[in-house]
Amino acid sequence: MRDAQATTIYLKDYQVPDFLIDRTALHFEIFDSHTLVHSTLAMRRNPAAKNASAPLVLDGCELELEALSIDDQAVTESGYESAGESLTIHTVPDSFTLRCTTRIYPQNNTSLEGLYKSSTMYCTQCEAEGFRKITYFLDRPDVMSVYTVTVDADSKRCPVLLSNGNLVSTETLEGGRHRAVWEDPHKKPAYLFALVAGDLERVSDTFTTMNGRKVDLHIYVEEKDLDKCDHAMLSLKNAMTWDEEVYGREYDLDIFNIVAVDDFNMGAMENKSLNIFNTSCVLASPGTTTDAGFQRVEGVVAHEYFHNWSGNRVTCRDWFQLSLKEGFTVFRDAEFSADMGSRVVKRVEDVGLLRTAQFAEDAGPMAHPVRPDSYMEISNFYTVTIYEKGAEVVRMIHTLLGPELFRKGSDLYFDRFDGQAVTCEDFVKAMEDASGMDLGQFRLWYSQAGTPQVDARGEYDAEANTYTLTFKQSCPKTPGQPQKEPFHIPIAMGLLGDAGALRLELKGEAPNPDTADNTHTVLHLKQAEQQFVFENVPEKPVPSLLRGFSAPVKLQFDYSRDELLFLMQHDDDGFNRWEAAQQLGVLALKELVAAHQNNEVRALDERLITAGRNLLNDDSLDLAMVALMLTLPTEAYMAEVMQPVDVLSIHAARMQARLELATALKEEFTNTYRTLSRRQGDYQPSAEQIAQRSLKNLCLQYLMLLNDEHSLQVCMEQLDTSDNMTDRIAALVALVNSEHEPQKALALQKFYQDWQHEPLVINQWFQIQATSHLPGTLKRVQELLNHPAFEIRNPNKVRAVIGAFCGQNAVNFHQTDGAGYRFLADRVIELNTLNPQIASRLLGPLSKWRKYLPEQQALMKAELERIAAEPKLSRDVFEVVSKSLAD
């Protein structure tokens, strides 16, 4: 474990590297007890470096150095200095060959960074700074090198030997060993290096690119999982086609490999031509995977593939620029998923994540800009801000430029910077140069943290036939940023009249001759306060603002409930129809929360029940939309709009509202459930079938709240007879959250017996129990930690039990005696030594302690202090804990 060092790295201190590495030859000798890494680096001084006689400082972490030479002259111990994470050689020529041998122990590497063992296979994870755990190197993304990799291992235990690029030779060695040599013609930073050695089987296919290059596609998995690769393979081919059609980007090698690994810190990794995936993001089959799982596989496969251009061909100059590749690539994968399935559903899901997780991060102690100014541990910056807000920033550029100019901009960006390591500024400049649009003020989205608040009001002048929208924007202070400048905020909007959308004539602007449809526009909000006047407005309109969630802001407009009901039915923007339903739900839930806090009895606003009935009775509506609009705002979203957060009252209010809806609409839910249960044909993860299942299962969840025999029977039948995991899991969730104790216990037991040989299914089984909102869940979670299927070293299991309990089960995590907080702190302390990245990630729910009620704050803070007092904290945990406790 790397010890905590309170060193902060600043963007302003960036300097070009003093040395370059033109060629890298690595030779791995993998043995059971250890691995030897022999590296040969062709190095020279960087002509652009400031200091022409700088010493050579290499990165290296937890390495045993066995040999070191420069131009075949051994460097003796007095010739170098090794301290912390670096090795310094004071005197080197201008150009030289550095050879070095390190000894590492992959089987003991529980951090899952560098070269490690996941069950019987060897694999790597080098982003961001894992390569330095393999050998001494210039482990920074602006040092790009051409790699040749030789791997020797036991032929039986590791019949498959993979690395980046093309396989150039194989050889049988003495002693039952063999060798493979791989060469990657594209220069790349060390974080994209990968190696896999193990006993794997593969599924193969081919793809022919737009210029006729035939690419071999392989997915490597354990033999038992060979039947779960079809969806990933199809997703990969769809992604390759989509990137050609939408971005003009073609794949650049003859081979593309994906490897599935059980123990993996995140979803997947875009190593050049050798993507390594968490099994949860690549394996899928109807019997074992839910709809959400299928969609995740499609999205992650596409995301990693898209990185080949947005990340690999054009990479980041330094880690402050992480969103350059991540934000852009998330935007690309979101658009791909929208094109493959339902656009509105995808947007609603993404905005849900943004408005809960990202807005909370932006308001907490770890708030940072999309391009951070500083960090202690870069692993802590793979955040929802870098990924999701970063994607929103790219989406806003797309909205401001329109699709054609955006494509011109992306073409220019890829052409201009191919093979280079660049910055967010380079990206924005390319967009500006291609479009002619001034993005000067827009750049503040990269440098200012915090979620802007936009307050809007509208005034209709019946005499003048004008409608004036006034916007005020502000942004709360965040750590290190007490003052904020106004942002350039694109507000997509329209005005609705009684008979439909109104034509828009914005005062001072000529109508756009290019748009036949003048009912939709994008306002450029740039000032702290700004007015927009619409002329020739024949009636008082209802404005539809921030369509498609055109900017990551908190918008406040005082709609009446009747106006929200009107927007729910008539807005031509699907996202905003859903948003109107959400805001209506927020108003109703706020009332119930207040009543609960005052010990009053109050009924749910009748209008929600009427609206629900109308939705369920209207055959013309899209089923996915109905399901989304019938889902009340989540507890996490309510926590965002009601601070300080009273977790227990929010939970009680939402439960009451759900029960009232279930009681009032029992007949409609029953009928809809029955109609939707009759599916035609086999299971397909198609948008249409997914919509059908999501509404059917929502009906089931509502019906199960009634706690009656009939609903129980329906639920048990679905659990026992379903042919797919989506329906089975939905039934199990409903049952586990119900009061039917004997049936629940039996069902959980049977489910375990049926699926114990499918680790990904068992993770769901863990998660369902950890997220039960009923009392006694913490005790159950503690028992689950001792379950034979639980492994603290497997991140998926940690996420399924500990992560799910602390992050998705507010009512139990925040139980008033603080036992939930104590439980989390104990797990963080345990994981701090084993896997610092996972430990630090788990801390999220505790770090936001300041937004809760005073008694909870005190208990949460005490647990953070207990962690802070631990003698040996990893840098990852140290950074989050110390920033959480800072004033």
Ligand code: B3K
């Ligand atoms: N780039 C990787 C994330 C690496 C995280 C390292 N701690 C996966 C992705 O975003 O595609």
Ligand code: ZN
């Ligand atoms: Zn990524």
